Amino acid sequence: MTTSPDYLDLNRALWNARTAPHLASDFYAVEAFKAGKSSLNGIELAQLGDVAGQRILHLQCHFGQDSLSLARLGAQVTGVDLSDAAIAAARSLSAELGVPAEFICCDVHALPQHLPDTEPFDMVYMTYGVLNWWPDLARWAALVHRYLRPGGRLVLVEFHPLVWMFDNDFTHLQYSYFNAGPIEETEVGTYADPAAGIVHQSVTWNHGLGEVLGSLLHQGLQLVSFAEYDFSPYNCFAHTVAQPDGTFRIGPLGNRVPLVYSVVAVKP
Numbered sequence: 001m002t003t004s005p006d007y008l009d010l011n012r013a014l015w016n017a018r019t020a021p022h023l024a025s026d027f028y029a030v031e032a033f034k035a036g037k038s039s040l041n042g043i044e045l046a047q048l049g050d051v052a053g054q055r056i057l058h059l060q061c062h063f064g065q066d067s068l069s070l071a072r073l074g075a076q077v078t079g080v081d082l083s084d085a086a087i088a089a090a091r092s093l094s095a096e097l098g099v100p101a102e103f104i105c106c107d108v109h110a111l112p113q114h115l116p117d118t119e120p121f122d123m124v125y126m127t128y129g130v131l132n133w134w135p136d137l138a139r140w141a142a143l144v145h146r147y148l149r150p151g152g153r154l155v156l157v158e159f160h161p162l163v164w165m166f167d168n169d170f171t172h173l174q175y176s177y178f179n180a181g182p183i184e185e186t187e188v189g190t191y192a193d194p195a196a197g198i199v200h201q202s203v204t205w206n207h208g209l210g211e212v213l214g215s216l217l218h219q220g221l222q223l224v225s226f227a228e229y230d231f232s233p234y235n236c237f238a239h240t241v242a243q244p245d246g247t248f249r250i251g252p253l254g255n256r257v258p259l260v261y262s263v264v265a266v267k268p
Contacts (some may be wrong), residue, residue: 024193
């Protein structure tokens with residue numbers, strides 16, 4: 001598959017630039033998090049169950065809020081992210097709060113170089129805006145398989161690929177549902193703070209549900225649950241409308257399309 005040769009450098013620089021505005025944003029509510037508020041949403045909590053004592057590998061952890069929320073529930077968590085600024089912030093939060101977790105800064109494709117002989121994990125956990133940074137889901141599924149113990153689970157909660165077909169203003173379809181190659185864009189601001197003074201390139205890929213589920217099945221993982229949701233727990237798109245339960249829908253789309261999906265798969 002053809003990729004931009006510098007996409008990792010571009011995306012790392014983007015997420016490094018985003019980290020400081022995200023830490024200061026109402027979106028991430030870091031002060032409330034420090035005071036004990038969990039960053040986990042109802043969708044993922046329903047899939048997780050009791051995680052006390054479980055070893056969890058959190059891929060694309062950003063600055064570690066979900067990793068530390070899982071650790072607060074008694075899990076032993078290893079968080080991984082491309083951004084050195086985000087990982088530095090995660091380590092700082094862990095130390096400040098006295099909540100232990102391990103954080104590794106690397107491209108997730110290179111994780112076997114950093115965790116070559118580790119004991120397999122009980123769970124691989126990934127949520128919201130993660131798969132679009134992978135050019136090839138076959139490699140992703142192989143990595144998930146590698147790090148799960150027999151009986152271990154993948155818990156994935158992700159924005160629905162239909163969302164990524166639209167332009168940013170949700171007025172028309174702009175991109176293919178299928179992985180037609182890299183999508184190179186100029187990001188202005190950030191979803192957590194549209195007014196942030198960030199103008200930076202990004203490189204992403206769209207992945208349809210067939211590609212997501214097919215890559216897992218090809219690795220021999222068994223699908224336990226799959227669900228679609230007509231709302232987002234985050235106010236991170238244009239024209240959102242708040243719902244009485246605190247979730248959000250995109251105004252022009254209403255409840256007619258899914259915005260999020262969840263997958264739980266088990267390694268036999």
